[in-house]
Amino acid sequence: YQVNKARLIEKIAELVKEKKLEGISELRDESDKDGMRIFIEIKRGESAEVVLNNLYSQTQMESVFGINMVALVDGRPQLLNLKQILQAFVRHRREVVTRRTIFELRKARARAHILEGLTVALANIDEMIELIKTSANPNEARERMLARTWQPGLVGALLAAAGSDASRPEDLPLGVGLVDGAYQLTEIQAQQILEMRLHRLTGLEQEKLTEEYKLLLETIRGLIEILENPDVLLQVIRTELENVKEEFGDARRSEIRASEEDLDILDLIAPEDVVVTLSHSGYAKRQPVSAYRAQRRGGRGRSAAATKDEDFIDQLWLVNTHDTLLTFTSSGKVFWLPVHQLPDAGPNARGRPIINWIPLEAGE
Structure with missing residues (x-):
């Protein structure tokens, strides 16, 4: 609704080029005399739902319209919510x-x-x-x-x-x-x-x-x-509204959705099994499980992370990017840490110090 198709396609292409929108391999306009159609092909292994949620979040594929619902209530202007404006209309x-x-x-x-x-x-x-x-x-x-x-x-x-x-x-x-x-x-x-x-x-x-x-x-x-009879009065109001709808109503150009369908940050992140490592010095990172492979007889094991001298991998967890880690400090405090916030680093990277996400005090 009120969206220019050409500008929408340009915006999607721009986001893909700037790597702000990942998972799209092809984008083309297939609109014809039968209607509007934008074709988006997803890369192998990518989540179509996550890509769609990112399109909703970063482009005009889905728009939100704010309404300033002011009405005269008892002769005085008031700002009303949806339920109140409907009640005021019925009273009117x-x-x-x-x-x-x-x-x-x-x-x-x-x-x-x-x-x-x-x-x-x-x-x-x-x-x-x-x-x-x-x-x-x-x-x-x-x-x-x-x-x-x-x-x-x-x-x-x-x-x-x-x-x-x-x-x-x-x-x-x-x-x-x-x-x-x-x-x-x-x-x-x-x-x-x-x-x-x-x-x-x-x-x-x-x-x-x-x-x-x-x-x-x-x-x-x-x-x-x-x-x-108040019931008969309400039925007259309803019948007249239905007649107005029949005579003047047309198909909706926008969609009304329940509030619980509002996008959350996790809706924009693909669920993926990962391995989280924490070194003895407090460096943390995550790697996809696919980065690991089974070791054959006589083979050489793969390093999970690069560490400095006298540092080593202290903790290792198999989790999902939609999971949340609970971290307990030596003083008994607990902090929650979403897995997706940890840096996605390769086996040769140390990660980042855990204090970037958890405010530790001196000696803690």
Whole structure:
């Protein structure tokens, strides 16, 4: 991601040339119309995993991106970790969805209230027409509508299933709407009835009004459930995120890995069996086991290390480059010493004084 292939190949070649990256025998670009491909051939006996780990460590074959995750928490900017930023996002979505649901519920109830009045009017259509015909003007007709109660018709059954307050606006005064099996119209309902056109009286239009009212009651029930049930609210948030992912999401260009996969120094060192020697004068080194060979009859033994006069090999251990040696001093102190830190020297080399890794005091 955001890595130039040509520069990456140049960087690998440069590291190999400077001997900062070992184990690679060949490097070539095999990219074609089917995709990008960099071919790296490993020397015989080398560990492909160690070479790959070194490529991750020293080149842009693997990059780490830092994120400055700052968010407003209770109106104040804070630097958050991944878990906290996700929790803050969920809280924000809860607030947004709740506010949106309240707005949609108010809007749906306002529309349902109008449809409720029209449905009641259709249930009492003959009386409504007679009342309007015998009124001197619209104001008188409206006052006469509000002065009496009406048969609720289908509205009574629908509100019994959805809840008596399902379509009731918050600012609606008491004593109006469905009360004790009768329906008391409100001023806005009466005005809508007076403005209703004659074509609404046809059977088809009546069915449309009734069907719209039923659907609105179902919508209102769903909106109320979102506000009253936290689990339903979270499911709405999840569904909306999945829809966004489906519409706008694409394949990841970077990979998320667990923290335990972070590279350690041992991931960059090939595991190898070695022989560690320590001379009487305190010189230490390591040699690969392959440097030793079986002695035939009459043959001459191979020297493990070159020593000065009056010095000799005092200790010898067969270990691995991933091992750690525990060294105990004459005063009872113990130090740990990774084997890979010891110099890899040939049989003619003395090694280096052990005090380079262990801070010994005078006379210790």
